[in-house]
Amino acid sequence: MFAGAEKLSRNAERVNALNVFPVPDGDTGTNMNLTMSAGVAELTNKPSDEVGRAAEVLSKGLLMGARGNSGVILSQLFRGFSRAVAGSKDLNVPMFAGALQQGVDTAYKAVVKPVEGTILTVAREAARHGLLASRRTQDIVEWLGEVHAKALETLARTQEMLPVLKQVGVVDSGGQGLVYIYEGFLDYLHTGDSATPAVTPAASATPTPAAKPAVSPVPAHASAQSKIATESIAFPYDMEFFIHRLPASTPFHERAFRQTLERDGDSIILIEDDNIVKVHVHSRRPGDVLNAALTYGEITHIHILNMQEQHRDLLQPKAEQPTGMPAVAAGATYAEAASAVAAAPAFDPKVDYSLPGVVNLPSIAASPETEPNPDVHEMAEYGVVVVSVGEGNAELFRSLGVDIVLSGGQSMNPSTEDLLGAIQSLTAQHIYVLPNNPNIIMAAKQAAELAERPVTVLPTRTIPQGLAAMLAFQENDNDAANTARMTKAAERVVTGQVTQAVRDTNMDGIEIKDGHYIGIKDKTIVASTPSLEATCRTLSAELLDTDSDMITVLTGEGADPDTTERLSEWLAQQYPDVEVEVHEGGQPLYPYLFAVEK
């Protein structure tokens, strides 16, 4: 299991690169990896020698950590898997095969409209083949080899199943992520190495799993852990915190700070935003790290864990974990996950990320992001949670009566747990969730199922759709009427989005160059030019028709007042009957969002 996560995490960037749309949200790898890390972290916290227990723990971690659609599907695959092996101590080939199949069944049920040529297809074909192969062989290595081979073969065929993949010439990114996980299992069974580089295997007291007739991949990890001497953890203090830059403090020099940390530490991750630096390090001298950090500003969200202590606890399986450790503090495995996060393009330093985006790392969950409206906490009839990005957009949502605005969107999908946390913090009788992004809808639905109160997820795909749905919301009406009204309102909105292409490609019959602006009408690219203004004009012309009477413009980062002004004038001139309303949205990556109601 750990090996699977490790393989995925090392290849997260490659999975990201497979995302088809040339917009800067290629984060399937990141999402799957964060999902997997959450599962593995949970397992590290509550290890078990029984495969049924371990699978249950893993499944719960995955469920809560699920981000993005691929992450949610992954969590459902393991949910089915864990149900199939519930109560079992060990795992043999027929059980493994049956569990894979049950995972697929569960995932298919969770997805409203399963699309072939995705992670689902890969999982299904692999599981089906697994059942066949389990009649021929009882050797787990041979069997898993066949499963993996089938998955790989199916992955290659995803190109034929989804035209969009063929057009761009890639395989499905989620499917690729799953293949990496199988590959990790297989590598482990071959070598017995779960590849956790922060620690080194000391002795091989246990036989290699491959030698056993039937092997459970999960308990295998526990024995891998036990091979490690506690003392071999060189930098025992796992530290994580934020530096908030103050005007008076020393200018931040990443290289200098990194060198300071390297003197007594490793697994260093520094993520810098305008005013905040997120720091992760394994150190021998935590005091020195904090003192060095203090020269750059105020330190917040400090988490320090002694990994030696944690490891000693791991070696005493009878002793219960004293307290629920935060899922982040999973020692070496987390370090791997975290470095993969840092490597993923979601944190490309060239891109100007909004502050919430950076804070919303897996470790801190949603707490700093939730902004409950203090006025609306007396057992209201309705509560509304939306996912949005940009302070201006958040204000617009609040002005429409939204209780909690969770930060997230392109490149930063909140997990099921983040969404569930927001839902649970509201004391309303019925809660609406508006994901405002296609890749957050499934995680929202998963959170809705886990919530104690009735939750309706409206599958809004864009911020303009979310705003239209909120406009239609009537607090005095019943939930069935509201759901119908809001859904209809969201469907009546045509969304326009302007962003910069992140690679050369050809889509929807339009030649796209890396760095050029692209205009997207709903899901289709309708314009691509080197000029922001020209792209906006072409896109607006596509959005507006003779019946249109209003266009709303939400400006984001990268929009300048002059361009906005000229665009408004142009719109007023070209479409005298159309009212133009401009609001500062503040979203990153998308200089302009447009909304036209049909």
Place this chain on the structure above:
Amino acid sequence: MATVAIVTDSTADIPLAVREELDIAMVPLKVIIGGETYLDNIELTPAQFYQKLTRSNDLAKSSQPSPSDFFETFKKLTEQGKSVVCISLSSVLSGTYQSALIAKSMLDDDADVTVIDSRSASYGYGLLVVAAAKLAREGADKTRIIEEVKRMRASMKLYFLVDTLEYLQKGGRIGKASALIGTLLNIKPILSIDDEGYVYSFEKARGQKRAFGRIAELLEEDFKGDPIELIIAKTPGFEDGLAELSGLLKSRLNIIQYTETEIGPVIGAHAGPGTLGLFATRA
């Protein structure tokens, strides 16, 4: 000579000429602005009131008629041997109904007074009062008038357009959450009054133009081409928009009787300037 006398309060917003013509007795509420108290629609006309309202920094307040105000009216009419039907402002918006009930209890046992909670406001029950007065003039008895009032109350459609929800919220006449709405996105809330008499936000429209279009659509759905009587009650400052709206409605609805009237000081104090009321019933 009618045997039934119709009594109402000032917030039915029935113009003086109509009241005189149909012999409708009116008990005024009081409106308090700039430290002075005026009798609603008597000592202060709508035009004077909105002029004062825009000049004053304070919000205008109102107070219900005292039981004795109703008592005097009821006493006079019953002593003339009449049955009284009193139709009041929605009891959840004002204590006027309560005052009328207390007044009734102060009368002799043989005095015949029926107090009806209109569960509505402005011409939303002004229409009921006028219909009742016409029936009374035709000689209809009390039972028939009360039945007709209840039937009309159930079938009537009313919508309000307000410029801002601020006034309703400050006066405590609408839920707090609703008052947040519309502050950023140029939203014109379309309000209505529910079966219990509460004001609620019916829908939110972006911009006046869309709000007008939506109201026309709603009335079309409500009446499906049937002949209707439509009354629009306005506050000053809505003249331009009013011409646009009435033109739109006349082109899309089968209006056989159309009247414009003014929203009086008390309702205006709570809904704010820039409020428009639309009241429609099958003709």
